[in-house]
Amino acid sequence: MSWITINSQNEGPGGRWGHTSITLDDKLYIFGGYDGNYLNDFYTYDFDHNLWQLLQQNGQIPEPRSNHIMFINNGTIYIQGGGGLSKNRFGDLYSLNNQTWTKQKINLIPRTYHTGCVGDNKLFIFGGESGKDLEDLEIIDLNNYTQFTVKIQSQQKPEPRRFATLQYYNKQLILIGGCTQSYNPTPSIYIANFQEQENYVSIYWSQLKIQFSKWGQSCILFDDLFYLFGGRDDKDSDELYSFDLQNSKIQIIKNENKIKARRKHCASIVGNSLVIYGGFNGKYQNDLCFYELPLINTVPLSVELPSKPYEEIPQYQFENYFQQNNGIHFYNDQYDCLIQTDEKCFGVDKSVLINTSGYFRELFYGDYAEGQLLQVDLSYIDHNAFAIVLIFSYKNNLILPILDKEELFRLLELCDYLDMVQLKEKTQYYIAQTVDKNTVQEIYNLSIEHQNNQLQNFCAFKVSKLKMPLQEIDNIQSQQVNNMKKIRKLSIVNEQ
Template sequence: MEVDDVECSKSAINQWSVVKPFGGCQPPKQRSLHASIVVGDCLYIFGGYDGSSRVNDFYKFSFKASKWSQIHPAGSSPTARDRHVVVSYADKIYIFAGYDGNNRVNDFWQYDTEHEVWSTVDPALGNPPTPRHSHSGVEYDGSMYIFAGYDGNYRSDFHRYNFPQRKWSIVPVKGSVPKARYRTSAVAYKNRMLVVGGHDGAKHLNDFYQFNFDTLEWSMVETTGQVPPPSPRDSHSAVICGDSMYLFGGSTGSARNDLYAFSFETDQWTEVRTTPGATQKSNVPCPRFCHTCDVYNNSLYVFGGYDGQQRLNDFWQFKLATEVNIDIPSSSLVSDLREFLNDAKLSDVTFIVEGKPVYAHKLLCMRCSYFRAMFEGQMREAQQKTITINNVSHRVFLALLEYLYTDEFEISMDIAMDLFVAADQFGIDRLKRLCEKKILVSINIDSAATILQALLLLCCLPENLGGLNQELWFEV
């Protein structure tokens, strides 16, 4: 095959370019103080200040389709606000606190990207941070961490929200704690959170701190090299790409458009400059602050902000690595394997379940320890082409095989308990835990006693039952 037969393109690195969408709706209107986040192949933007009022419009940019769409979720949505925090966890978007034009707020919202619906987050335990704006936040290991901000005073407090436990708590920190501030940046890298700059109410800052999630200790980041750190500033953006943190723009008293990289491998700052050939003024974003910056496929994406005179809605990309664009079809592995389910073609074992044949393949069944022992050991079934399976229904056994073939199965409540029992019987621990989760999140007062008894008999994780008992107690 000739190279020309492949439709591809190769783009240069270290160059800014304006993102030009193909079709779709108009981009979000001019704004600053908004929040954005990448989930999957889309960039989501919520809220902000348009120069006259706070807004609560919600947009999505598809990187694959290169187009904007405005999202109109059914039901209630967060009120208009700016200076809020957004994080993502398990393909859901979480928004916390901000300023609605009259008051600082501390409400907590979740957006389900699959079902396109907002809902309020109601913690089971603990107290949230005080109403505030201009705070910072990151997600790390199943928890959201909220640092600093302004609640009528400049803050340096540190809070954690544990998503699985639905619990707020104050992080018991030690070490050299950063001074109170707002409009700082925070990013998570490996087991650390990095905080740069901000404003303490009197002056701009450029101090550089790290928080170790394992030791719960704050410390100053010791840097090396000849390049000085970015000048003191607030309202900048910082993101992680690879083993570097990138910091763009902000306000030093005037708007900035400089771009810095901090390498975690060398502990050095460098100022990132565009490659030769990109010298025209139009090829660099204008200075700005209160913008957003996100990472997708080794590129920075900057949207909007304030240049000191007007709000912006321009959309810029900065490539950090050479990118070869080839249209690669989506993987068909899972769908191909699903086609073999209960298909006599190439089947080398037949299970009889409730008198019905189920055609299967030993190689895939051996993902399960029960069947591996059966086919590799000295059991008589190892030599048989037809094997009878007892104590499980035909429907449940097919569901169990679908999981073994594809590593996925959409668990509904009408099958969850029977599938849980079968997964326990055949020693498929992950499927058992998936069923357990489905059962626990769907439980109610009417079904609690029966389900709890069954789960206890089958060795459900005790910590889950403890939390569940507490939730049911509050529901009563």
């Protein structure tokens, strides 16, 4: 495997550093950075047409900045912090929907050169600089844009640092590398376990024995491995590393075709490819580079779940979860709203549903909620699927009666409709566990019919894992494979 550099058909963002990127719907998005001036432009790269597009931005557009963080949560893009003109440091948080920015009403520590990540609908922000190097950890609930009080419960904790990377993995925070204000590396790697209490979060830091002595590197998690590229110690690096957290092992990935050394570039995952853009090595870089990552595990779904986050039971046992009185089915006898499905009427506790469903949160307490809703007509929804939704909302566990594959995909569509991300992830994981030689074609066809790209991609990967000749499974080619074919057609030989 080697790096591939793309020549796009039109001019892209231009050379810069301190910018950020995310991927959404197989497109790459890049915001801001510094090229001698602070920037707040917003670009997207389209694989299908090999074109960059400068996006029109509306609303409360973030001020020009670099060294901010950008992330995506539940389909919404966010920008946080960074530095601008006159050493201005930002403590703001912006969200983007339909190309319209909204500045959220929250005041965070103004900082730049910091790092951050998102997980379980929470934003985690660490370190950076705000007149001095910081060791502060801030945690924000992205459901309601409130900030948790953070209590460090361990004697060990990371030193103040800038230009580090932070990742969320298996309900832990992984802090890697960075440097001090005088650019001396802070090579320690820390793991934070945390526990959410009533109104605060307890943090327990522990330091690993291994180290990574660079700053300004990128870090991407894919298929249970962290991939670290570039950065700087006494010079800028062109090395790609893999970091196996479970085995505490960091190693260089050897490849023939290297790209230019750099720091403070941006990195994302598209399909199973690591995507690098820009950065600085004495000059502002403007190249778009790809590296196809190997598939390590049997379930490359981008979900962070325990090994078996579901329980399958007989239909009669499933129905026993509900009591019945006067034609109303209820899990808990305390309910304040009736919801009519296709065949059954359910008594529900609204306060329970709003914790798991964005749809019900908006319906009951959103800007357009009218009065105290006592009845909701969802007669177009299957009662079995809604019963699964209810049990998940009360128990935070996926409990399924025995369903056929079509019913499972309809459950996924209901999750989309009700905006229930965690239930969808667990249901997808359950379906993935059932993919074998006998079911791969059926599940692949259903994933196309129901436009579920993640399971479609998984089936294509499973074909190679099962060592099945591709011709045995008609039309099974993942979007990742298609993307890589496009990339190879566009590639040029890298010149050192």
